[in-house]
Amino acid sequence: MNLAIIGCGGIGRMHAEMAARCGLKIVACADKDPDAAKALARRYNALATTDADGAIRRPDVDIVLVTTPTPRHAGVVIDAAKAGKHIFCEKPFASTVQQGRTAIAAVKKARVKLFVGHVVRYFHEFETLRAQIQAGKIGEPGYVKMYRGGIYPGGPSSWFRDYAQSGGVTFDCMIHDLDWLRYMFGEPDRIFCQALRRSEPEKLDYSQVTLKMRNGMLALVIGTWAHPAGFQVKVEVCGSAGMLQFDSNISSLSAMKREVKGAGPTMIVPSSAEDVSPYELEWRDFIGWIEGKHEPRVTPEDALRAVEIALAALKSADTGRPVEL
């Protein structure tokens, strides 16, 4: 099957490699920045273009990868659905619930498959946590704390630095944890959030989200784009008969490079030494679904719900009140 990539930035490049490893052929790389398109296209002998719609509509394209900035996701998904292509879209699925609903309607109408990259469901450490919980190792879970983040992503002019586009750490980053909580423990009933979202003297975001789950469980999710460096993920699950803890800083491989001064990282994804990348596992799941082998771990409705929950958190932060879901 052939792939067109729309958005050739940090995560677009990473997905290109994962898709290629799964046997997909990258035929077109589209980006509004011609240099970004060219750089990626060269690596895979693909067409470089600034015309996203043209790339989507090429007859030899089976799958469209949507790795543009978030506000553009739903639009590209709709275009790809209309062109009859299957779609792999990065999270957050859409910037608003309405956008997400419209995109799902377009996908349903076109009878194409849409997969949204809630990759945390595929992380080995999270899968291990899940297995331990399901094996009853800690009894009944009653309280979960999740922590994710590090330095503020993107260069000075990046869309990440515009809260209106990225939604800050709450929407862009913590949506991973909000999705995983729902995946594991069901629907949240009520959500409360404080989010820093500072721009002066510099961009700093720090978000604290409390969730009361329908089953009586509590969760605290903390996201940081306020650290001077680094990236860390921590999870703690407390149960009636034990506790699980994971900390990405306790790692079997660590390395530190002296970076050139004055430049922030362009893309932040957690990485460990592992046999198969969770990003590749996403692609295997998606491709298997297209081939009719199984149902995917993430449904479009899951992705929409994650958007809804993350937006409810931001609404709580804006109003200073809890939001009922």
Add this chain to the structure above:
Amino acid sequence: MPKIGIMSFAHMHAYSYGACLNALPEAEFVAVWDDKPRRGRAAARQFGATFVSKLEKFLDLDLDGVIICSENVKHREMTTLAAQAGKWVLCEKPLATNVADAHAMIKACEKAKVGLGTAFPCRFAAPLRVARDRIVSGEFGAVYAAACTNNGSNPGGWFAEDMLSGGGATMDHTVHVVDVLRWITGKEFRKVYCEAGNVLHRDTLETDDVGLLQLEMEGGAQVSHVASWSRPKSFPTWGDVTIEFICEKGVLNVDAFNQRVDVYSDAAMKAEWVSWGGNPDLGLVRDFVRAIMEKRPPCATGLDGLRATEVTVAAYESLKSGNVVKIRA
């Protein structure tokens, strides 16, 4: 040399304070009173003090100060009686389970012209002292946010009985961190939102075992706090006090009791964290004794205890109403 007595060993911290009193050359641990005579007699024997079973007799003793370690709801009565008898008081935290009690205790001690201290030993934990020094110095600029935890194990006993404890993990494990943040930032708490759960120890506790607090301080700093009895029996230590400070010029993390050596002993058959850090209780008790000698207020006063109690009480109000609650209008 100040003569000190301990009133009630209901709270296990009394045993640590007793050992501290005996370790301090400037104090004399004279007497114990307890409404459970067996417990009091055994404790008195352990520390070489005299057990006095009648409260009036105990209060008639020539004591300069008392440390009160009763069940939370009894703090008010004992503090009032001790103050009326002219004793300085160091009261275990939480100072009180409601605001009226805390006010009454402060008033009673003022009237009797005795000092009232709240047992906030975190102020004497070196990692928190250093964090305070560095933040107060301005090195990190303004504090924008803090994420805190005070996790512990299930204490059981009267802690889990609302009528004696006044509440569960939220009552037990909110005040330390509230006091530390007030002490470090010099600011008061303005608002609180609270969710609490009781899944972890539902079978044995009637109270909450986890409280998740979201707070706002004067000046707008956003704070989250976990007050829990969530550490399982297999956990290598009792729990923690941690704070992540998000500041204008950087991030500062304190894990106050994580100065440790990891011990793996086949005799225990579980990992153990053995502390190499200082003993904050010793600093607390020494400060109380010196406050008596120097006739000055203890490091953390009754007012500090009241302020922390106000936050806890507002948290429980929020839990009931489901809304954000203003702390002290």
